[in-house]
Amino acid sequence: MxxxxxxxxxxxxxxxxxxxxxxxxxxxxxxxxxxxxxxxxxxxxxxxxxxxxxxxxxxxxxxxxxxxxxxxxxxxxxxxxxxxxxxxxxxxxxxxxxxxxxxxxxxxxxxxxxxxxxxxxxxxxxxxxxxxxxxxxxxxxxxxxxxxxxSSYLADCATHSIMRHRPHERLVSDTDKFTIPDFPHRIEMTPLQLANWQRVREQVSYYFEEMFESERRSYGALYNSFHELESEYEQLHERIVGIKSWSIGPVSAWANKDDGQKINKEHKDELPKEPEWLTWLNTEQNDSVIYVNFGSLTRLHHAQLVELAHGLENSGHTFIWVIRKKDGNEKDNSFLQEFEDKMKESKKGFIIWNWAPQKLILNHPAIGGIVSHCGWNSLLESLSAGLPVITWPMFAEQFYNERLVVDVLKVGVPVGAKENKFWAFSDKDDMVGRKEIAEAVLQLLEKEEGREMRMRARKLSGASKKTIxxxxxxxxxxxxxxxxxxxxxxxxxxxxxxxxx
Incomplete structure (x- = not known):
């Protein structure tokens, strides 16, 4: 034995x-x-x-x-x-x-x-x-x-293609559009939407180029994606990068699949008090609430927070907004505190500070869409829940992910973000205005194209469950x-x- x-x-x-x-x-x-x-x-x-x-x-x-x-x-x-x-x-x-x-x-x-x-x-x-x-x-x-x-196959393929062909270098202006070479879809971007290491040759570019070159020299690549989401880019990956790849996503839904019923049971049976956000959400109509979360690395400056708050309010739709408290930033915190009090009184919005049980919220029937920075994990969770996306990419490969959601999958409304900039370098010039934010919410929740996006997102949700x-x-x-x-x-x-x- x-x-x-x-x-x-x-x-x-x-x-x-x-x-x-x-x-x-x-x-x-x-x-x-x-x-x-x-x-x-x-x-x-x-x-x-x-x-x-x-x-x-x-x-x-x-x-x-x-x-x-x-x-x-x-x-x-x-x-x-x-x-x-x-x-x-x-x-x-x-x-x-x-x-x-x-x-x-x-x-x-x-x-x-x-x-x-x-x-x-x-x-x-x-x-x-x-x-x-x-x-x-x-x-x-x-x-x-x-x-x-x-992240996505599309983002990786785009990085390799742009590294090889450098199409943006032939343009006169940083706001002119180029088409990503070798792609099955016509994907247009501006040089400003590329990460700085790709846009401008600088010392740090070597580090990133070495990173992507190491993929070509690997035995294979592992992707948190799934065939039904990116089949054309799975195939393109093998042609562009030249190695095998395996998509095994969405890994979070798969690894925690058995926990779902347990969490819901504990949530109902053992919690002495229903969370305040859930009590509020239970009073809202199906597909009527926008969820707003920019992930763990994004930090918006004060002027942008003000525009976002007014944009959400002006849309006339209810929302749940997850915000990280900034230590010692009194200007931000006092404005947001006043805004939170106003929303509580009008019952038009709900702010959750620092951390939220994202999957539970996304799967609530009242949620009709999400405002996202286009981080890959958030996008996968949104699409797994069958939700269309208002895309607001900030930095890194997020602008590529936006193109996948908007141009290929057709389940996203862009808010109009123009420049790829890490939060530490952003300023008022990069701001998205309240008018654009309100219009994106209305397009997603009220227009016919928003309803069509929701239907497509629901099909992807079904596929995300079957694939695992x-x-x-x-x-x-x-x-x-x-x-x-x-x-x-x-x-x-x-x-x-x-x-x-």
Whole structure:
């Protein structure tokens, strides 16, 4: 019996996951790692202590259910980069100075991670895109490196295409339009909507170019997307990037599928008091409320907050708005406090401070659409809930995601964001006005095209549920990838045995 168990342990596939510490990257990778464990893989996740705290409960629960999954902790060099203990995630960077220190701390972990790879003896490394050096680490160990991309196929294909052809450099003005080369759809953008590293050749461009080049040199790529959402861009990816890819999304819905009924039951049976937002939402008509959330990294300046508040109010439609309180920013907080009081009195809007149970809200029948920064996780959650989107991209690849939602899937209304700018560099020139915001809400909730978008979004919602069921595209892709990695492990062990003989 013991020998059989030893043999089984030896044959079990060992996969090490290396997430990048920012919610948009880390959360989907943790869910992907949990899915691997649920399908018989021995999973190790490398993380620093404060980051591990955010997902450790889920890992412990999976472990108690008999899955082979664990977290391997590496201390974060907080003191060496002048940070207080516990500041280890990009979302904690509330200033450029803090951000650069956190990034420096992350980069200092490289040597420790490489030593850990050697100790863990993985059969495969699944690495976030932000660690391009893991291609060499995997090559030295003689194992495959899987590139984990935490956004859409379209965004990745667009990045590779623009890096290769540089169509924006032929234009006279930054506001002129170019068409993305090689694409199955006509996608037009302006140079201003590109991330700065792509638009302007600068020192930091090398870091990003190396990151995307590392994808081409990987064994394959793993995507938190699904076939029915981006089938044409799955195919284009193989032609443009030249490697295999597996879409296994939406990973959050899949990894937490079994929790849904439990959460709803606990919500109804065990909570002594219904949350205030839910009581308010229960009084609203179906498809009538707009949900507003800009994710964990976006910070709007005061003048933009004022425009957004007036735009929502002027639309005449009810809304739920999630806002992060800014420490010590009295001007923002006093305006928002007054606005919140006014909305409470009129029952026209509800503000949730700092954090909201997004999936529960999105799946409430009263919600008719979402105002989103086009972060990939938020878009997937919105479409999984069957909701159309008012698109308000801010930075990084979010403008590409907007084009997918608006031009390809036709489930989005653009609010008119013009420039790709990280929040720390934004100013009043980049502002979206209250008139545009109100018009976008009206278009989504009152016009015929808004109703058509909702119908298309609901079809995608059905597809997102089917794809993760047994026999669905995402389900089959995960099984195929695990089987392929197992075959590689066996053939490698056979080669080794033959050499020794």
């Amino acid at each position: 013991a020998k059989a168990m030893d043999y089984e342990a030896q044959q079990r596939l060992n996969v090490t996951f290396l997430p990048y510490p920012t919610p948009g990257h880390m959360n989907p990778m943790i869910d992907a790692a949990r899915l691997f464990a649920r399908h018989g893989v021995n999973v190790t996740i490398i993380a620093t202590p404060a980051n591990a705290l955010t997902f450790q409960n889920a890992i412990d629960t999976d472990f108690t259910h008999g899955y082979h999954i664990r977290t391997k902790l590496l201390p974060f060099p907080a003191a060496q980069v002048g940070l207080p203990e516990g500041l280890e995630n990009i979302k904690d960077g509330t200033s450029l100075e803090l951000l650069s220190r956190i990034r420096r701390g992350i980069s200092m972990l490289k040597g420790h991670i490489e030593l850990l790879f050697q100790d863990l003896h993985p059969d495969c490394i699944v690495s976030d895109m932000c660690y391009p050096w893991t291609v060499e680490s995997a090559a030295e160990l003689g194992i495959p490196r899987i590139f984990f991309y935490s 069921e047994k026999g669905g595209h995402s389900y089959n892709n995960l099984i195929q990838l695990i089987d392929e990695l197992k075959s590689l492990k066996i053939s490698k062990a056979t080669e080794k045995t033959n050499i020794n003989i």
